[in-house]
Amino acid sequence: MDTWKENNNASTVQRVIVTVVGRDRVGIIASVSNLLAESNVNVLDISQTILQDFFTMIMVVDISKAKVSLQELQLLLKSKGEEIGVQIKAQHEDIFRYMHRI
Amino acid sequence: MPIAFTPAEISETIRMIETENLDIRTITMGISLRDCAHNDVNITARKIYDKITKKAEKLVNIGEDISKELGIPIINKRISVTPISMVGESCDDLNYFLLAETLDKAAKEVGVNFIGGFSALVHKGFTRGDEELIKAIPESLKATERVCSSVNIGTTKAGINMDAVKLMGKVVKETAELTKDKDALGCAKLVVFCNVPEDNPFMAGAFHGVGEPECVINVGVSGPGVVLNAIKNHPELDFGGLANIIKKTAFKITRMGELVGREAGKRLGVPFGIVDLSLAPTPAIGDSVADILEAMGLESVGTHGTTAALAMLNDAVKKGGSMASSYVGGLSGAFIPVSEDAGMIRGVEEGSLKIDKLEAMTCVCSVGLDMIAVPGETTAETISAIIADEAAIGMINKKTTAVRIIPVPGKQVGDRVEFGGLLGSAPIMPLHPYSSAAFIKRGGRIPAPICALTN
Numbered sequence: 001m002d003t004w005k006e007n008n009n010a011s012t013v014q015r016v017i018v019t020v021v022g023r024d025r026v027g028i029i030a031s032v033s034n035l036l037a038e039s040n041v042n043v044l045d046i047s048q049t050i051l052q053d054f055f056t057m058i059m060v061v062d063i064s065k066a067k068v069s070l071q072e073l074q075l076l077l078k079s080k081g082e083e084i085g086v087q088i089k090a091q092h093e094d095i096f097r098y099m100h101r102i
Numbered sequence: 103m104p105i106a107f108t109p110a111e112i113s114e115t116i117r118m119i120e121t122e123n124l125d126i127r128t129i130t131m132g133i134s135l136r137d138c139a140h141n142d143v144n145i146t147a148r149k150i151y152d153k154i155t156k157k158a159e160k161l162v163n164i165g166e167d168i169s170k171e172l173g174i175p176i177i178n179k180r181i182s183v184t185p186i187s188m189v190g191e192s193c194d195d196l197n198y199f200l201l202a203e204t205l206d207k208a209a210k211e212v213g214v215n216f217i218g219g220f221s222a223l224v225h226k227g228f229t230r231g232d233e234e235l236i237k238a239i240p241e242s243l244k245a246t247e248r249v250c251s252s253v254n255i256g257t258t259k260a261g262i263n264m265d266a267v268k269l270m271g272k273v274v275k276e277t278a279e280l281t282k283d284k285d286a287l288g289c290a291k292l293v294v295f296c297n298v299p300e301d302n303p304f305m306a307g308a309f310h311g312v313g314e315p316e317c318v319i320n321v322g323v324s325g326p327g328v329v330l331n332a333i334k335n336h337p338e339l340d341f342g343g344l345a346n347i348i349k350k351t352a353f354k355i356t357r358m359g360e361l362v363g364r365e366a367g368k369r370l371g372v373p374f375g376i377v378d379l380s381l382a383p384t385p386a387i388g389d390s391v392a393d394i395l396e397a398m399g400l401e402s403v404g405t406h407g408t409t410a411a412l413a414m415l416n417d418a419v420k421k422g423g424s425m426a427s428s429y430v431g432g433l434s435g436a437f438i439p440v441s442e443d444a445g446m447i448r449g450v451e452e453g454s455l456k457i458d459k460l461e462a463m464t465c466v467c468s469v470g471l472d473m474i475a476v477p478g479e480t481t482a483e484t485i486s487a488i489i490a491d492e493a494a495i496g497m498i499n500k501k502t503t504a505v506r507i508i509p510v511p512g513k514q515v516g517d518r519v520e521f522g523g524l525l526g527s528a529p530i531m532p533l534h535p536y537s538s539a540a541f542i543k544r545g546g547r548i549p550a551p552i553c554a555l556t557n
Binding site for chain 1: 106107109111112113114115116167170171172173174354357358360361365
């Protein structure tokens with residue numbers, strides 16, 4: 001059950017921030033994007049930097065039409081991260097909105 | 103659609119949580135038990151159990167859901183209830199011990215780690231129930247695991263009930279004696295207050311005040327590590343600049359509390375009460391208020407300048423936090439529990455932090471002499487006198503002060519006690535050797551101060 005969706009008007013966009021951090025290698029973006037597509041999660045924006053071989057990607061995604069709940073998505077991303085050797089987090093955007101926007 | 107946040111902002115939030123120990127320290131559900139009174143104590147107990155387990159049934163699960171979805175740790179889920187002295191007072195048999203056991207059972211059933219409210223407010227005098235509850239504290243804290251107790255013995259408006267101060271010295275000693283197999287752990291769950299707030303979500307002093315609604319969600323945020331790092335990154339700033347950095351950081355921390363409190367309230371169908379924006383240290387390295395004071399430029403906490411540094415920190419935290427939440431309450435400020443703060447422990451062990459300086463520090467921060475272990479041979483009168491001093495500071499300065507002191511049986515200065523977990527460990531602190539017994543023996547009430555006469 002996705003309580004966040006229920007409590008926050010399901011028809012609107014549900015934005016989640018996905019952050020991927022790890023050593024750079026071929027196919028990180030592809031595997032994460034694939035997983036998101038399979039779960040019907042829409043990618044709204046991507047920003048990516050590589051600093052001294054260290055790969056950081058921030059994705060803004062919409063889970064309002066997703067086949068899985070946020071918590072399920074977190075688990076899927078976590079195991080994908082372990083598989084390809086990076087750390088993947090997914091957090092509801094509210095935590096960033098509350099901290100950085102008035 | 104553009105990314106709504108810069109990568110720097112996103113990584114700042116993640117860094118605060120992952121490396122600087124930013125967390126929501128507690129979601130505390132306040133539950134009124136006023137409707138549980140009955141003249142049969144067994145029925146009262148059953149009503150208390152039923153009400154708590156029904157109201158807080160989903161508290162822990164919902165807390166964990168929110169924590170996962172936002173990606174911020176919520177360390178504790180807790181409950182505070184109406185002072186039990188009032189709830190049990192109508193019983194023919196004033197069996198407060200049974201009610202303590204009931205609270206413990208209910209806490210275990212819903213999975214919260216502490217339940218606060220085995221409390222009495224006696225700043226002007228005792229009712230029959232107050233007296234019986236206070237008598238039952240030592241046995242209750244021995245027999246239960248999760249029950250926390252607090253007693254308010256003074257207010258700015260009423261003065262200080264010195265009879266209660268005298269009694270609480272004995273209660274603290276007796277609690278220590280009864281729980282001596284666990285290094286007097288019972289005393290870590292017992293707070294003596296002056297000007298106690300009615301909406302404090304932090305244990306051990308939380309209870310659900312009489313002016314509070316039926317049920318409410320209060321949130322306590324923490325984050326000494328975040329403030330510490332912010333200060334360390336700006337060694338060149340003067341105090342105006344430093345205060346600004348602390349305010350900004352406190353604002354960001356408190357926003358997390360506001361978000362979690364509102365979301366928890368919404369999901370539980372309970373009004374959101376307040377955010378308590380306290381800097382609550384933990385034994386984790388870097389999560390220390392003492393470290394913040396030292397980062398401001400003091401060689402060791404407790405040295406000259408410590409009070410000024412703490413005053414500035416406490417005030418800046420309040421200013422930043424009060425802008426970040428619609429409702430700020432509870433204790434709100436910096437906590438200085440000795441055993442729970444690695445920097446404070448170091449200060450005591452190195453001899454830079456002494457009881458007198460700690461007392462001075464409590465004049466300018468949010469609580470009082472907190473989690474202080476003292477020699478087991480300390481007399482009840484000396485403990486009462488320590489309580490009286492703290493209460494006087496609270497009464498005159500119109501602020502909350504508290505004493506959570508642990509006279510550990512069989513331990514002397516130089517020894518150390520381990521409480522484990524968030525309660526940490528404490529070196530035994532030396533006290534003044536001179537007696538206060540004749541002073542405490544007087545009894546009666548210290549009249550309300552002139553600053554109380556404001557009407």
